[in-house]
Amino acid sequence: MTKEIYEELIExxxxxxxxxxxxxxxxxxxxxxxxxxxxxxxxxxxxxxxxAMKYNLKVDYKLLIRGALLxxxxxxxxxxxxxxxxxxxxxxPKRAWENAKKEFSLTKVEGDIILxxxxxxxxxxxxxxxxxxxxxxxxxxxxxxxxxxxxxxxxIGM
Numbered sequence: 001m002t003k004e005i006y007e008e009l010i011e012x013x014x015x016x017x018x019x020x021x022x023x024x025x026x027x028x029x030x031x032x033x034x035x036x037x038x039x040x041x042x043x044x045x046x047x048x049x050x051x052a053m054k055y056n057l058k059v060d061y062k063l064l065i066r067g068a069l070l071x072x073x074x075x076x077x078x079x080x081x082x083x084x085x086x087x088x089x090x091x092x093p094k095r096a097w098e099n100a101k102k103e104f105s106l107t108k109v110e111g112d113i114i115l116x117x118x119x120x121x122x123x124x125x126x127x128x129x130x131x132x133x134x135x136x137x138x139x140x141x142x143x144x145x146x147x148x149x150x151x152x153x154x155x156i157g158m
Contacts, residue, residue: 003049007046009061013062017069023073026038029077030079031142032145033146037072041071041073043145045065048137051137063107072096094115113130113134
């Protein structure tokens, strides 16, 4: 797998999701700092591929990418306590999975990625390499996005 090939796969999958689902709604919701769920999910897809490629892991890139793009497909503003029933960090994987399976035919790997990307916050071990990779990429991306907003606040003296 080359960077050019997985970048093309990601762009193709994003286009398909945008044309066949409510995926563009993820642009409306902020995930971490000033990053939308849409941007975050794309970052996780790219980082997941980079991890798999760097460590020469034999993965199904299509499933890895689709799972990464859908891992936070919960479709609500988690900052608004009226928009969900609380405990977002623990419950959003199931909500994302439910939304995704309503609109797509998910494989076992894609479902596992979505349901278990919050390990260890959710106490279910990821079963597949792709799930572990997205779990790690999500943590790295979330940390980076959160640190960026903190750095900006510190820079302006907040």
